[in-house]
Amino acid sequence: MSWDKHFADRTAQMKRSTVREILKLTVKPEVISFAGGLPAPELFPVERIQEATDIVLAERGREALQYSTSEGMPELRAWIAQRMSRGSFQISPDNILILSGSQQAIDLVGRVLLNERDRVIVENPTYVGMLSAWKPYDIDFSAVPTDADGMIVDEMQPLLDEGGHKLLYSIPSFQNPQGTTMSRARRQRLADLIVQYDLPMYEDDPYGELYYTDEKMPSVLEVEAARRGTTSMDDCMVMYAGTFSKTLTPGLRVGWIAAAYPVIDKMVQAKQGTDLHTSTLSQFITYELVRDGTFLDDHVASLRDVYRRRRDLMLQTMDEYFPPEVTWTRPTGGLFTMVTMPEHLDAVEVLKRALEQNVAFVPCDGFFIGDTGHNTFRLNYSNAREERIVEGIKRLGGVLKELLVIA
Ligand SMILES: Cc1ncc(COP(=O)(O)O)c(C=O)c1O
Structure with missing residues (x-):
């Protein structure tokens, strides 16, 4: 058959x-x-996760094993919001949605933002997991070349002048597959273009914490917020996806997206139709592991x-x-x-x-x-x-x- x-x-x-x-x-x-x-x-x-699991089950076992909200565990959302906030740019927990790995952010952003045959700008090469998630929408990908400093942002300008692009997807830090990183100057230029052209950007950042130099690069989101002089995520066009997969363990399947509230709201609706919510137990364990920050x-x-x-x-x-x-x-x-x-x-x-x-x-x-x-x-x-x-x-x-x- x-x-x-x-x-x-x-x-x-x-x-x-x-x-x-x-x-x-x-x-x-x-x-x-x-x-x-x-x-x-x-x-x-492993031992620390064992300890955290024991604490969660002993102290909040019935809650941790129950269904929970699609937005995610409030304490974990607040912790992430706090950790991502910089100076006067304060991210609210309402701007954070907890996801089943950051791969789910790619899927849900596709569902809520992309129509069939939309045009999406990407650096070339780009993450194959994004291509598999978005290709079924028959997306017309516009490729921007890259060099040792990441995406050659100036090469985006003609594409933007042509118009008709729905979204930019990029992995600015320690890109997959190249391992390269977008320079500070290019991040500034990119933020200028995002503001000038009102261009939504998906900033995929699973590797940002794994820097082997003395300092961490600012995210494009932070650069955009500074460029706009805003104190609120709701004014930003960058949607930032993070994950605990590379900093704790991928088996927990806990990631998140930070975005303007209307995007979060739609993604929550899409998530309800996908998996209702991210594993409550995984979220509780993750929060127990990260809550004091020092571990x-x-x-x-x-x-x-x-x-x-x-x-x-x-x-x-x-x-x-x-x-x-x-x-x-x-x-x-x-x-x-x-x-x-x-x-x-x-x-x-x-x-x-x-x-x-x-x-x-x-x-x-x-x-x-x-x-x-x-x-x-x-x-x-x-x-x-x-x-x-x-x-x-x-x-x-x-x-x-x-x-x-x-x-
Ligand atoms: C660029 C990029 N985005 C997203 C993911 C998905 O990671 P996870 O779903 O484990 O958070 C990966 C995984 O390797 C990746 O390389």
Whole structure:
């Protein structure tokens, strides 16, 4: 029996990725995988989460196991609002919606803002999880090129002058897949354009806390608020999505969006039709973990130390063992670097060869708008232990050298 004729038209845009199928092979313990965007499991605060769970169940067990409001746990919303507020720019808990991971923010923003065939501006390459969520709306994506300083914001101007764009989606800090970060000057320029053109922006920021330099970049939201001189989120066009996935653990599935109240209100309605609310128990545990602030800050500081070391080690080993024809980004935070090979090499073919050596990565063509990117791939450095990083990069360097000699 064929189900094809029964499926909705929009499912034509939903595809199981062939690369994911190949990467299923990487669960074997002998494979050194740089493929997933995974945090280091050995750093998950398992004991602290156990303690927090015990406290929640002992003190508020009946509430934590009950249905709850779609907006999310009031104390957690207030905590996030407070943490995101800067000086006179005070975010109200009413501007925060708790979500089942920040991926849900992408889905719900799509539902409440996008019509079929709308035009959306994105940096190129961009997050493949956003593309899968929004492609079913048959979106016309306008690609803005990027360099070491992130999206080349000035290249957006002609698109904005053309008109007809509904939204801008960007990951300004430690982008997925490139690991690059939009410079301060570009954030300023972007905020100017948002104000000038009344352009809604989705600022996706799962990695912002994982900076390996001395200071954290201001979010585009903060820059926009300062540019407008406003004290209220309700005056802002940036919708900011955050998550506890990379700072605590992705298994809790707790993220959030901060946005002007009318957007939150519509998203709450959309969320009610999706999952009613984010897991009450996960929210209570998350709040118990973060409420005093110091545990989270200390934990994230130790994540930064480990991930910074792993990034340094990966980049140094690449410098030593990768052939000169290949280039890669130098991230100042986050989890990834992206490698660009000469045009004639195809990352899917290179992956097959690398898997013969028990090394895995993610080919990036699926992250690109248009027919480019076949010669690029993403390496994750947070999930592999130091000795495996060195061994994996050496083997990958060998595969690349071999393929370049043959070609
Ligand atoms: C750019 C980007 N946005 C959103 C997400 C979704 O994260 P989560 O749903 O775990 O918060 C990810 C996950 O890796 C990501 O890389």
